[in-house]
Structure formats: structure tokens, C-alpha cells
Amino acid sequence: xxxAAAFVRAWFSEPAPTFELRTPSARxxxxxxxxxxxxxxxxxVIDETPSTRTFVLEPTATARPLVYEAGQxxxxxxxxxxxxxxxxxxxxxxxAPGLRPAITVKRMPAGLVSRYLHxxxxxxxxxxxxxxxxxxxxxxSRALQRTIVFVAGGxxxxxxxxxxxxxxxxxxxxxxxxxxxxxxxxxxxxxERLGALEAEFASRLVVRHALDQPPxxxxxxxxxxxxxRTLQLLGTTDADAYYVCGPEAMMTDVCSALAGAGVAADRxxxxxxxxxxxxxxxxxxxxxxxxxxxxxxxxxxRPGQTILQAxxxxxxxxxxxxxMGGCGACKVRKTSGKVVMSEPNCLSDREREAGYLLACxxxxxxxxxxxxx
Amino acid sequence: MLPDRALDSMPxxxxxxIRDVFDAMKIATRVENKKVLVGLAPSVTRGFLLKEGKRGxxxxxxxxxxxxxxxxxxxxxxEMYDLYRRxxxxxxxxxxxxxxxxxxxxxxxxxxxxxxxxxxxxxLAAHGIRLDRDEQMRFVHDFSxxxxxxxxxxxQGALYASAQVTESVHWVDGKFYGATQVMDEAxxxxxxxxxxxxxxxxxxxxxxxxxTIMDALMRDSRWDMKFLGMQIMIEGLALGxxxxxxxxxxxxxxxxxxxxxxxxxxxHVHYGVLALKRHFAELSASELREREDWTFxxxxxxxxxxxxxxxxxxxxxxxxxxxxxDKVISDSPFLRLFRQxxxxxLIPNLExxxxxxxxxxxxxxxxxxxxxxxxxxxSELTAEDLLAA
Numbered sequence: 001x002x003x004a005a006a007f008v009r010a011w012f013s014e015p016a017p018t019f020e021l022r023t024p025s026a027r028x029x030x031x032x033x034x035x036x037x038x039x040x041x042x043x044x045v046i047d048e049t050p051s052t053r054t055f056v057l058e059p060t061a062t063a064r065p066l067v068y069e070a071g072q073x074x075x076x077x078x079x080x081x082x083x084x085x086x087x088x089x090x091x092x093x094x095x096a097p098g099l100r101p102a103i104t105v106k107r108m109p110a111g112l113v114s115r116y117l118h119x120x121x122x123x124x125x126x127x128x129x130x131x132x133x134x135x136x137x138x139x140x141s142r143a144l145q146r147t148i149v150f151v152a153g154g155x156x157x158x159x160x161x162x163x164x165x166x167x168x169x170x171x172x173x174x175x176x177x178x179x180x181x182x183x184x185x186x187x188x189x190x191x192e193r194l195g196a197l198e199a200e201f202a203s204r205l206v207v208r209h210a211l212d213q214p215p216x217x218x219x220x221x222x223x224x225x226x227x228x229r230t231l232q233l234l235g236t237t238d239a240d241a242y243y244v245c246g247p248e249a250m251m252t253d254v255c256s257a258l259a260g261a262g263v264a265a266d267r268x269x270x271x272x273x274x275x276x277x278x279x280x281x282x283x284x285x286x287x288x289x290x291x292x293x294x295x296x297x298x299x300x301x302r303p304g305q306t307i308l309q310a311x312x313x314x315x316x317x318x319x320x321x322x323x324m325g326g327c328g329a330c331k332v333r334k335t336s337g338k339v340v341m342s343e344p345n346c347l348s349d350r351e352r353e354a355g356y357l358l359a360c361x362x363x364x365x366x367x368x369x370x371x372x373x
Numbered sequence: 374m375l376p377d378r379a380l381d382s383m384p385x386x387x388x389x390x391i392r393d394v395f396d397a398m399k400i401a402t403r404v405e406n407k408k409v410l411v412g413l414a415p416s417v418t419r420g421f422l423l424k425e426g427k428r429g430x431x432x433x434x435x436x437x438x439x440x441x442x443x444x445x446x447x448x449x450x451x452e453m454y455d456l457y458r459r460x461x462x463x464x465x466x467x468x469x470x471x472x473x474x475x476x477x478x479x480x481x482x483x484x485x486x487x488x489x490x491x492x493x494x495x496x497l498a499a500h501g502i503r504l505d506r507d508e509q510m511r512f513v514h515d516f517s518x519x520x521x522x523x524x525x526x527x528x529q530g531a532l533y534a535s536a537q538v539t540e541s542v543h544w545v546d547g548k549f550y551g552a553t554q555v556m557d558e559a560x561x562x563x564x565x566x567x568x569x570x571x572x573x574x575x576x577x578x579x580x581x582x583x584x585t586i587m588d589a590l591m592r593d594s595r596w597d598m599k600f601l602g603m604q605i606m607i608e609g610l611a612l613g614x615x616x617x618x619x620x621x622x623x624x625x626x627x628x629x630x631x632x633x634x635x636x637x638x639x640x641h642v643h644y645g646v647l648a649l650k651r652h653f654a655e656l657s658a659s660e661l662r663e664r665e666d667w668t669f670x671x672x673x674x675x676x677x678x679x680x681x682x683x684x685x686x687x688x689x690x691x692x693x694x695x696x697x698x699d700k701v702i703s704d705s706p707f708l709r710l711f712r713q714x715x716x717x718x719l720i721p722n723l724e725x726x727x728x729x730x731x732x733x734x735x736x737x738x739x740x741x742x743x744x745x746x747x748x749x750x751x752s753e754l755t756a757e758d759l760l761a762a
Contacts, residue, residue: 012387014385015386015389016427016429017687018427018687019515019518019575019576019683020576022569022574022576023570024567024570028473028571293463294470295632296636335462
């Protein structure tokens with residue numbers, strides 16, 4: 001139709017709508033897992049010990065099915081007095097079919113979020129979290145026949161029981177050895193569940209407990225679950241893999257003992273629940289200015305304050321998850337200045353060479369500029 | 374002007390077309406400077422009469438400027454080079470630095486994309502139009518989509534205009550900077566399009582006033598007119614609009630998106646101010662006069678853009694006269710605040726670059742915009758100032 005004809009026709013016909021409804025283009029792709037948020041309803045709350053509680057979760061009705069691997073964690077986004085706090089909690093449930101997802105939280109005396117969860121969250125409440133994440137996982141195959149040792153200190157059992165149960169259910173020919181160290185009998189987490197698993201997988205599961213302060217009638221091992229006791233309880237070091245999770249000092253000692261007994265480092269996996277140990281010779285004892293390039297804002301990091309802490313305190317939205325150098329969610333790049341970074345952490349050599357650092361365990365040694373995400 | 378009764382007796386498509394002709398004639402009769410009128414007339418014809426922006430098909434805008442090559446690589450302008458370095462250091466990634474997983478419910482009154490209080494419910498009610506709660510939320514949703522769609526169309530225009538500016542500017546440092554603005558504008562287009570497609574699901578056609586402005590500056594062969602049109606007028610007014618949206622919205626993803634965009638836009642306007650201040654100091658009186666008059670007409674087109682006739686056509690055509698809608702939307706608290714915020718940024722920039730003479734000031738007085746004279750211009754403002762606008 002000529003332009004003139006179209007022009008005339010337009011005088012007598014209704015114009016097309018001035019809008020169109022759109023569906024998302026394929027160019028936008030998938031959202032990065034750590035950024036996805038979803039809601040869960042708390043369907044059951046179980047008191048495991050006086051200080052530890054399990055929250056059984058169910059994705060809300062409109063949410064996508066939850067997919068996670070044993071050993072992974074959920075980052076909860078908890079709004080307390082208008083401030084969003086992020087905390088990671090390992091799944092204590094096995095993702096095997098038919099089992100309900102759950103996280104287990106130990107109440108820490110100075111823990112803002114753990115106390116909130118224990119004191120405020122009830123059955124029926126809704127929690128917001130990011131998608132499951134974490135690399136402390138175990139690839140299973142029904143064809144495999146292997147023995148895996150799980151060494152748990154205190155609440156470190158939460159990812160390990162998930163891993164152990166998953167191994168037992170998905171590899172019918174494999175064995176699991178679970179060593180559990182606790183201060184006293186009251187603090188043994190999942191005792192009934194472990195008993196049930198021992199009954200179900202009698203010949204393939206060995207559970208050994210060690211207590212610092214056992215009762216008089218205790219017939220398990222006595223003393224802290226350190227490296228020496230681990231080797232004593234195991235008897236041999238010919239397992240195919242070792243998964244260790246617990247207090248920092250315990251993990252260090254266990255890993256050292258295993259190495260000393262000839263266990264190759266690539267057979268040992270660890271998951272940290274505590275801040276990385278500071279192995280540098282000093283934390284800066286002076287303040288330094290940190291400039292965040294996305295906003296141009298400059299904040300002063302006080303002595304002993306990590307870059308993440310300084311930024312969050314100033315209201316800068318910095319992504320984070322584990323806050324202990326283990327997951328990389330807080331990775332940023334330094335464009336000028338010097339930092340002191342706690343070790344160990346999950347940064348690769350290549351990332352360090354490229355100027356990346358983990359804000360959660362880095363301290364400003366001089367004024368610096370950060371490319372924040 | 375035809376009497377209302379005569380107009381009402383015509384079929385509604387014809388009524389719309391006649392109003393379009395009146396809109397075009399209103400612009401033509403307002404423009405006093407004949408050179409400006411001749412320059413704008415083709416764009417007004419394409420925008421208002423031929424509706425080229427609303428045909429639902431791509432539009433070609435033929436460029437007539439020279440790409441300025443300087444093989445000596447001279448043309449130092451340290452302030453522009455500084456802007457370039459800052460731009461290089463502040464590139465952000467619209468995919469990873471915005472939380473696209475955020476649930477956005479445009480009808481959630483607790484996290485509104487657009488505040489319901491700014492919609493002219495009382496003005497509509499005075500014309501017998503009463504919206505129930507559900508209709509109010511749908512209206513807010515549509516108005517949000519319309520507003521963001523216009524920003525998005527403006528970003529497409531800015532993308533091409535900044536490329537043209539990079540080609541035609543004479544300073545090498547200006548070309549370095551221009552290239553970063555091209556990337557900035559592509560990123561802005563990306564994030565607005567993504568927000569509209571993935572969160573709101575509705576796109577509105579480009580407003581005729583905006584199309585006319587973009588058509589005019591894209592086709593003008595003079596590099597400084599492109600600067601004036603894009604960097605000062607469109608970007609400058611957009612900056613005001615974005616600042617207002619940033620302050621008003623309670624939707625966190627949009628707020629974060631606007632924060633990033635505003636930081637870039639501050640550089641863009643600063644660039645335009647730097648370039649034109651120096652250049653306009655060398656122009657003749659008649660050349661300056663033409664630019665003053667052209668700028669004023671573009672300011673009027675930018676003001677009229679926010680009459681949102683696309684919303685009127687969808688919601689109220691047949692229920693109230695368009696002239697009545699124009700009055701309702703002009704008097705609405707939202708548009709009053711909008712104008713305040715937009716022109717608060719624009720007028721000081723015009724003063725700074727030297728095209729706000731006492732003569733043209735009387736024109737701005739008539740439309741109530743000179744209260745912002747004497748404020749800080751783009752070279753004096755920081756991103757924080759703009760976020761706190």
C-alpha cells in the first residue's frame with residue numbers, strides 16, 4: 001500500500017493499540033544461582049538438642065521444585081529491624097526422593113540470626129533464601145563400591161549426615177563411617193536419626209561418638225575428637241575419601257593427622273563453619289578509606305573491620321553468603337591500595353593475580369578502591 | 374479549530390487524526406524563529422502526522438553529518454579525558470550487578486513501581502471517572518510501563534546519537550569519552566528493556582513528541598545540535614526524570630537500576646556541558662539565537678511528552694475529551710513534581726553554556742520554568758547530588 005493510501009486509510013480505521021504485551025526474550029538467559037530468591041514455608045520445627053533446632057521446609061506453592069545436593073547450603077535472607085542479614089545453613093536432610101528438605105541451626109549466644117530463628121520462627125512462617133549452593137558435595141553412582149569417612153565436630157554434623165545418608169541410599173554397595181564429637185551427651189545432634197540409620201543400614205554404617213564430658217555410664221570414646229582420636233577410632237586410613245566439618249581447630253588437627261598417616265590431600269574435603277584463621281602476621285591496626293567504585297562512596301574501615309563489614313555498616317549493598325572466605329559470593333576486585341586477606345580462603349591463584357579479593361575476610365591495609373558487585 | 378460538536382460527530386479515528394493535525398499546527402504556530410521552524414517541520418510531520426514512530430516497523434533516519442577524522446590525534450581537552458577515565462573505571466554489568474531474581478509485582482501496594490498517590494484520581498473523578506482499587510492498580514501498572522517505555526525509547530535514541538556525536542566531535546579526548554557513552558547507552562537500553570519484558574510485560578510505543586525530537590537531532594548535520602539535543606535536552610531532562618523515579622519508587626530492583634543509570638547520566642550531561650560551553654563562546658549572535666529558540670521548542674516538546682496521550686488513548690478515549698485529560702494530567706501532583714525535578718537540572722545547564730539570554734528567559738517564564746535559574750549546573754554536581762534530588 002502506498003504511503004498516501006495508508007495515510008488516508010488511517011483516517012477511517014481504528015489505529016493499532018499504542019502498546020504490546022511482551023514475553024521475556026531468550027537473550028536474558030538464566031539468572032545466576034546465587035542471585036535467585038525463593039520462599040519456603042516452615043512445616044515443622046524439631047528441637048534436636050537444647051541449643052539446636054531443625055526447620056523442615058517446603059517451597060511455597062508457586063515456587064519451582066527445590067533441587068539441591070547433599071552437602072550444600074541455603075543462604076537465608078533474614079530481615080531484622082529493616083536490615084537484611086545473610087546466613088548460610090547446611091541442609092541436614094538428604095535430597096533422596098521422598099525426604100523433606102531441612103536445615104539445622106545451632107543457637108549461638110551472640111548470633112543475631114541464629115537467635116532470631118530460634119526465638120521467632122515457628123511452623124507456618126515463611127523464610128526467604130537464595131538457591132542452594134556450595135561445593136562440599138559428593139557425586140554418587142549406584143555402581144560404586146567405596147568407603148567414605150565423615151568426621152563431625154558439633155554442629156558440623158549437619159552437612160555430613162546429609163552426605164552420609166545420601167551415600168547409603170544411592171550407593172547400595174558403599175559404606176559410611178561417621179565420627180561425631182561433642183562436648184556432652186545432651187549435645188549429640190540427630191541421635192535418634194542416627195540410630196534409625198544404623199538400624200536401616202546396619203552393615204554399611206558405622207557411627208562412633210566421642211564426648212569431652214561423658215556421663216558415668218558412657219561406653220563411647222572419651223575426649224575431644226581431635227586428630228589422634230580420629231585415627232584411633234578409624235583404625236585404618238584406607239577409606240576412599242574423608243569429609244571433615246567442625247570447629248576450625250578440630251578440622252586443622254584432623255587434617256594434619258590424616259596427612260601424617262599418609263592420606264593424600266585430594267582425598268580430604270572440608271567445610272568451614274567459622275571464620276578463616278588469620279595466618280597473616282598482622283591485622284592492620286589503623287583505619288583506612290575504602291572507595292566502592294559502583295557508587296563512588298568512600299567509607300572508613302576501622303581496625304579489625306573487614307571490607308565487607310565496613311561496606312555493610314555504611315549501607316552499601318555488598319553481596320555475601322558464608323562470610324568466611326569459603327564461597328566467593330563477596331568476591332570483588334581491588335583497583336588500588338593494599339589489603340591483608342585471611343587464609344585459607346577459596347580464591348584461586350589466578351583470581352588473586354587478577355586483583356580479586358574476598359571482602360568478608362580482607363582488611364584494608366592502605367586506602368583502596370574496590371570494584372564492587 | 375473545529376468546534377467540539379463538529380469533532381464529536383466524526384468517527385473516532387478521524388477525530389484522532391484531526392487532533393494530531395492540530396498538535397502539529399500548535400507547534401508550528403508557536404515557533405517564532407523561522408529557521409528553527411524550517412528545521413523542525415519535517416520531523417514534526419514525520420512524528421505527528423505520519424506517525425512514523427507508531428507504525429510498528431523500523432524507522433530509518435538518514436544522517437547527514439561528517440565523521441571527523443583527525444590523524445594528528447590532537448585536540449586535548451583534559452576534563453573530557455578525565456570523564457573518559459572515570460567512565461572506563463565505572464562500567465557496570467547490567468546482568469550480574471542487578472538482582473534480576475527480584476520478584477516484582479507491579480500491583481503490590483507495598484512495593485509500588487510507581488506511587489499511587491501521584492496518579493490524578495481526583496482530577497479524573499471531577500470528570501466522572503472513578504476507578505475502583507483494582508482499576509487503580511492496573512492504571513498504575515500501565516502508567517509505569519508507559520513511563521519506562523519512553524525512557525527506553527530515549528535510550529535507543531541516545532545510543533545512536535552518542536555514536537554520531539563520537540564521530541562528529543572534533544576533540545580526540547571527546548571521541549574517547551563518546552565511545553564510553555555509546556556503551557553506557559547500550560547498557561541502559563538493555564536494562565530498561567529487560568525490566569519491561571521480564572518484570573512488567575508491557576511496552577508502549579514511542580511518544581510523538583519524543584520521536585520528533587530524536588528525528589530532528591539525528592538528521593541535523595551540525596555536531597553541536599546533536600550535543601544540545603541529546604546531551605543537554607534529552608539526557609538532562611531524563612536525569613531529572615530518573616532522579617524523581619528513584620526517589621519515588623519503592624521497588625528495589627528498579628531503584629537499583631535507576632541508581633546505576635543516574636551515575637552514568639551525570640557523566641553524559643557533564644560531557645555535553647563541557648563541549649558546548651567552549652563551542653558556544655565562539656558562535657555568532659544569530660547562531661546562538663537559533664540554538665536558544667530550538668532548545669526552547671525542544672523543552673516544550675519534552676514537557677508535552679508527559680501528557681501521555683498513549684495512556685489516554687488506551688484508557689479514556691471516548692470517556693473524556695483529550696483536552697480535559699491534558700489539563701488533568703498537567704495539574705496532577707506527579708507532573709508538577711516531575712517538571713520541577715526535570716527543569717531544575719536543565720535551566721542551570723542552559724545558563725552555564727550561554728543559551729539562556731533575557732530574551733529567551735521570558736519564554737521560559739511563560740511556561741513557569743525559570744524558577745530554577747541560578748542553580749548548580751552539571752559540571753558542579755556529583756552523582757550523590759543527583760540521587761538525593
